[in-house]
Amino acid sequence: MKPKLKDPVFKPLPLGSIHPRGWLLNQLRIQADGISGHLDEFWPDIQHSRWFGGDREGWERAPYWLDGLLPLAYVLDDPVLKGKVKKYLDTILTHQAEDGWLGPRSMVQAGGRPEEQNYDLWGQMLAAKVLVQYHEASHDPRALPALDRLLQKIDRHIDTAPLFNWGQFRWFETLIAIYYLYERTQAEWLLDLAVKLHAQGFDWTSFFERWPLKGPTPKGRWNYMGHVVNNAMAPKMPALWYRLSGKPHDRAAIHQIIDQLDRYHGMATGIFTGDECIAGTSPVQGTELCAVVEYMYSLEIAISILGEAAFGDRLEKIAFNALPGTFSPDMWAHQYDQQANQVECSVLPGRTWNTNGDASNTFGVEPNYGCCTANLSQGWPKFASHLWMATQDGGLAVVAYAPSQVVWQAGGKDVLVTLETDYPFSEELHFTVDAAQPTAFPLWLRIPAWANGAVLQVADEAALQPRAGEFARIDRTWEGKTEIELRLPMQPELQQRACNAAAITRGPLVYSLKIGEDWRRIQADQPYRELPHADWEVYATMPWNYALKVSEDSLATDVTFQQGSVGDLPFSPKGAPVTARMQGKRLPGWKMVKGSAELTPQSPVESSEPFEMLTLIPYGCTNLRITEFPVLK
Ligand SMILES: [Zn+2]
Secondary structure, eight states, rough: OSSSOOOSSEEOOOOOEEOOOHHHHHHHHHHHHTTHHHHHHOOHHHTTBBGGSSSSSOOSSSHHHHHHHHHHHHTTTTTHHHHHHHHHHHHHHHTTTTSSSSEEEEEOSOOSSSSSSSSSSSHHHHHHHHHHHHHHHHHHHHHHHHHHHHHHHHHHHHHHHHOOHHHSSSTTTHHHHHHHHHHHHHHHHHHHHHHHHHHSSSHHHHHHHTTOOOOOOOOOOOOOBBBHHHHHHTHHHHHHHHHHHOHHHHHHHHHHHHHHHHHBBBOTTTTBBSSSSSOOOOTSSSSEHHHHHHHHHHHHHHHHHHOOOOHHHHHHIIIIIIIIGOOOOTTSOBSSOOOOBEEEOOTTTTSSSSSOOOTTTSBBSSSOHHHHHHHHHHHHHHHHHHHHEEEETOOOOESSSSEEEEEEETTTTTEEEEEEETTTSSSEEEEEEEEEEEEEEEEEEETTTOTTTOEEEETTTTOOOOTTTEEEEEEEEEEEEEEEEEEEOOOOEEOOGGGOOOEETTTTHHHHHHOOOOEEOTTTTTTTOTTTEEEEEESSSSSOOEEEEOOTTHHHHEEEEEEEEOOOOSSTTOOSEEEEEEEEEEEETEEEEEEESSOOOOOOOOOOOOOEEEEEGGGGOOSSSSBBBOOOO
């Protein structure tokens, strides 16, 4: 009999089986020592959340935070953070209502009404995702029955209170929990629930077929369909639905979503704009942090289900650029909105944002609105927990690269597989497969589409030249220690942007002008703004209005790259492990308006200013930056 649910091409490993190393371990430690690991100690919406018996917000914020804290605690194997997870999950599990409802029944947030029928189910959907991770990582025997009861309650609830608002636009996130439980119980009603949610929920697949949102959202016109975070979650919808429908149409639909978001709203970092609804291709429109972490998670789900290498390329691009680019280097402060061309982070009336507030690109505890404060934690930990996945042929695949280690079981034997690398700051990846006894399994390595001329060497055998944009499969019996060297050559590339501007990329990294920064503390007298969790404006201490002397044909000589070592704060202007140098001239007519760079002058441009040597660093290392440059004639 044909299985009712299609198996994913790659199956994520149980949470806790991938161990970060090198710079990734350091970065996760920075996050744990920053706002993520301490949010419950000072931020009222978590500290006094109604989910934990307090009187503050009782809908998405506590489950958002747990959805990121949980994988952070387990990938780090940190006893303090695991203790926090256990404490809060204990409270949630021991207070589950008889009918399966989790947490508070009324929403205490602006516009929320106290009646249960008016509760937006998104809060319960999020809690279901948290329970899945908790079950996988902790094996707590209460988790699966609690999830079963919760999903039964959702099934009954939507009989008379059909999906609306956030729950309607994000319904497919529930499929993650439904499939998880179905794979363990084979209970048919779960797939029926999936069908009901699909029928009641917003159909992103058909929406994107004749997509009406090709331009920037008109000023002030906030809406769910164009909401940047909803659109970042949407690409996973057809992929998740494909597991049940099996239709090629659903399998293909994700490409249409991603292609159109890129074409009409895309940025060089692989993300798209939305402040707070999708905002076009201008590099001074903002992108909300929630959209960055949700897009990453969508791509992690997509590569798991569909197995296409391109999703790994995109995941890395967002993880190594847009994600760190919107945090302070110590990860205590974050922005609500980041800009590709970001020359000032300030509270200024009349900033360019569509519907967001004037403080949206400042760094702080909860600039503009607290959703990102609650949701930001999932970015790095879920990236770390999705680097390696199991393949259908009994093998192990690396879908995204960062230093890490995995204890892999093949044929009942433990094999230790380690990746040592400074990637993405280096093109050299060094794997070790350590098998105490002879063990046969294939190892799949993703070769990014940009990595032309990649070289793969297994032990002292002849070097292979795997094709870019596919997975290289090494099928053999591993015995003792086997060393594998993979070189992914990174060539500089010019990406053409709006107004004929250019962005410089090399491998998975985007390069931006390094601008001197003056951090000024604001709101110091406000509640819970004492250091280290404070709010900041950032001002430029040097000019930023440069045009580059670069061309497609001479790029290899126009730009020189200098490799340094990866330091303690890799994603900071000071710690930038790679720098790019090239010539440029100032464009005195390119000015700042209301805290943002004016629209990029149409290229090619001319300037009578002298040539200067410019320094560009990875986008993720910057807090102020120019990423889309005019190009000199
Ligand atoms: Zn947000």
